[in-house]
Amino acid sequence: MSIKTLPSRPHNLFPLWLSLALALLWLIIWDLDVAFQDLVYGIADMGEYLSRYGAPNFSNMSSYLHLMLQTLVTAFWGTTLAFIMAATIAPYAARQLTPNPVIYRIARELLNFMRAMPDLLLALIFVSSMGLGPLPGVLALSVHTAGFLGKFFAENMERVPAGKYEALSAVGAGFTQKIVFAAWPSMLRESVGNVLYIFDRNVRMAAVLGLVGAGGIGLELHDALRLFKYNQASALIIIILITIVAIDNLSSWIRKVLN
């Protein structure tokens, strides 16, 4: 074989991609009219501004802790309801289990739609129809994250080896029995990981749902910043931070134990 038959060396397209990306970014900065130089001039002011957060004021500690607890409970309820909805829809959105292709499409699109609606928009809608309080927050979180969990579960169900479903069909198992005895035992570990991920996410989200009146610690933080009570704001931020880090560590510990 002569050397001519070898394929030519692939072109290095990286400089092209990079320059296209930079041109796009330049256009964006020009269009948005953001002035990054203000940031540079503002560094001295920024130091002064941050120093206002220096002395956290924990005098309302018990009410803050109560709000944080409410936030955690909101996240827990949201995640559990999302789990129930997702576990119900997911089998219809998994190719091997779905009874027919039309239902498969409908289930997929339903999950897609739930995922695409931002949870704060849903929270706004639920707040305006059922009044202030954590309940609309729970519903908003559960509808939005059921879309995510349903997609994860459906993908997990599709990854289960087809032989397991076939074996159960062969001994006469029905739809529900295939889900309980073939799908769930094989995908339990990934699914627990997915649920923990969604719970982490929901705790973060529940901490800001208060902005639209859906309960939790977010409203208190918003009010503190609007009234320039930086000391209370920094106390709230510290509480949120500690809680989220603790939940994160707890869930990564659970994940490690399961593996």
Add this chain to the structure above:
Amino acid sequence: MTLSWYWPTPNGKPPLIAVLSVIVPLAVLLLTASTVDMSYNKIFYAIPRMLDFTKNLWVMPDWHYVPQLAKKMLETVEMTLLATALAILLSMPLGVLAAKNASPHPIIFRITRDLLSFIRALPELVWALVFVSALGLGPLPGIMALSLVTVGFMGKFIAESIEVVDAKAIEGLESTGCTKFQSILYAMLPQAVPDFIGSLLYILDHNLRAASILGLVGAGGIGYDMVMSMRLFNYERIGMIALSIYALVTLLDRLSDVFRQKALGGILNVH
């Protein structure tokens, strides 16, 4: 129905752990129901109002709003792209420092890891609140909040994908006497690229969703219009905004699916 099933256990009954994993969460839910105002009354009272709201959405769209809607949606996309690009720039060095095999010193590794998890801990909206109160309204505080949180996530993802690269390539380069920096540049980063593209697509998706609600606190994007039309019961606009967010998120979802397949199939030549 469930009771008539023969479970794959010695006695044919459901295993204890399965029963407990149903009962324990249910018990916690019941105990905490009052904390979240969960009650039959509230839910049944809300159903007619929900239906009413849905009925109100069936109105002719407000066509005069289209130019402003398009402008705000474009702003949302631009904020997403700019924040993601800034975050890539900042998280590359941090990601390398936070990878166990690329970090110059264990102490630097520990410090960067903790710094990244600290940045990541607070949600975008909290940072956006702080930046809006420092810089005033507009897309700039939104971009800063988004890119800050993204640095936290992206740095972690980059570090994790560098940590799992094949050690043979690194050994090969080291045997020719290359420096640590050269081995990072030529052995570690190229191997981490496919992983990196996967996490980049995930982050873009996440940031688009986040950017669409940042306006809630005045940090630019479609979120401000969303809240305002909700407060003013401007149903023509709510429907349009919700639909355009849905369309945009779905479009990005489909695009990133296509792109992911291409990148994993090796068609995309990036290095």
